[in-house]
Amino acid sequence: MAKGRTEIAEYGEFGLIDHLAEGFKPQCKSTICGVGDDAAVIEASKDKAIVVSTDSMLEGVDFDLTYFPPKHLGYKAVTKGISDVVAMNATPEQITIALGVSSKISVEFLEDFYAGVAFACKEAGVDMVGGDTSASVTGLTITVTAVGRAKRSDIAYRSGAKMHDLICLTGNLGASYLGLRLLERERYVLEGVDNPQPQFEGYEYLLERYLKPRARYDVVESLRKAKIVPTSMIDLTDGLASEVMQICKASKCGARIYLERMPLAKQTTAFAEEINMDPVVAALNGGEDYELLFTVPLERREEIMSLGCVDIIGHITAEESGAALVTPDGKEIALQAQGFVRERHKE
């Protein structure tokens, strides 16, 4: 059933915000006042610290509307926002969303976008407590600010990794990046074709990892239950190499990652093979996995293994030794970070 197209101007700013905020009812005890005033009000408590993070997604750089359904985009924006709070070993509880909306965006698009936001919020137990919608003369811009809470002693900074600590990783790597490559391939192949039918069969997992990644708040919960506080923690947004190096830089240490322990999904290796790419490159530099990389003291090894959702992929070494990947034959390859520079070169 085709939906109509309603121009945003028909609502006006205030009507639109009211309309879009309808589906959002607070779920968190700490949310005192959500959307509808100058600012949101959140309850503080003496034994918990507040954690705040902001992240943007810009059309043409971070997403392409030709293959990003608005509902998925809303979901992913929430994931991206709360993942940074999760990476502090804190529980995300509130988000605000600031949108810059160009005239090509309809009310129906925003409804779908916010349906995705609402879905992700419900799943994660997070409240959408505020926002700002501005006219944009250029593309769609999305900025999510996430607020979370944690006992101050539970907060995991990037800077606490110690010599001999185990390097732990949730989930698997590179699938999101290959999902993007798959989407780009189909777009290229089908350019100019009427009623295009892209071929994604067998690679649905890669698409899901790119279009609808989930932040690992479940792992924060598991760690809390197991009474494990990581010595350092970071989320995987720019690929494993970059994040390991961030931990090393902040903690003034080195690291060894074992190539054969790097978790890769079956579809990741299969599609990488199909496009003649080394899946390890996708894992190291691909980005947007939203998994957690963290360190724990050596003696917590058994407890970490018993969590089930975590792999031990290496260990922390002395600063002078640098950060390196160790191949099965014992060769060491120095890690190299990418990040923003890569994005700009993609322009």
Place this chain on the structure above:
Amino acid sequence: MAKGRTEIAEYGEFGLIDHLAEGFKPQCKSTICGVGDDAAVIEASKDKAIVVSTDSMLEGVDFDLTYFPPKHLGYKAVTKGISDVVAMNATPEQITIALGVSSKISVEFLEDFYAGVAFACKEAGVDMVGGDTSASVTGLTITVTAVGRAKRSDIAYRSGAKMHDLICLTGNLGASYLGLRLLERERYVLEGVDNPQPQFEGYEYLLERYLKPRARYDVVESLRKAKIVPTSMIDLTDGLASEVMQICKASKCGARIYLERMPLAKQTTAFAEEINMDPVVAALNGGEDYELLFTVPLERREEIMSLGCVDIIGHITAEESGAALVTPDGKEIALQAQGFVRERHKE
């Protein structure tokens, strides 16, 4: 002395963030961890609530780089962000800044921008605790999230205005809008002129109000000292008419504003006269004044008057009577809101 131009790619994302964050040292006791990790960490306390707000400024809609110096832009972005926290009668303490940066923006531009941010932060006693810098393929986008704290019983929502309450206003109205009109006039006149020399003499105040407005955190402080908690409060971003109507809508009440009590600066009326505009129109619909509109019970009249920085411009009436402007001869003119729709029509 002309500055050179350094491309952002020379720094890379991580180097750039480190470089720009250098000038920011925490000033607030509640800032546990600022820039440099996945998220900022803020101390909570049992008797205070946390207030959070997000606001965007987009190039081509909210500002024009041909006449907005980067330092002023940084200053104003902070003002816009913290003004919403102030409007809850809370004290702003932290901000995060997310930037979308196009390739025309140099490192020197960002240095100046952040110098303005740092200046505004220092003045307001606020810490810049985090940020995100992304490549933008379109224009410059700025999103500021502000965090503040207040005793829960001190928080002023939009919804608490009661019948017969006095309507109070800080500062004066319309100057910012006329500052923008002045800048646009000079740009138009000087288009194509080599080495243009715009004529701003006598109107410096209007320029300052547009390019470098200050949030009224000083008023929150004065109210606290005088033990006055407004029954409702809002900041003036879209013009007086729109904000009075927001209070009326949220508080289910009407309002009467007296035309002759509307505070206008000398330069505002002078420049309005020069361009054949009614200064009252600028005051009602101009926007970006960042003054505070609030209500207090009738019996606080003397205390409000003694603050010195506040005018009483009207009073709250029954909902059925609506929101209206009362002229000196007793005529009533219904108020009309503008906001987003106006912005879109400006495109």
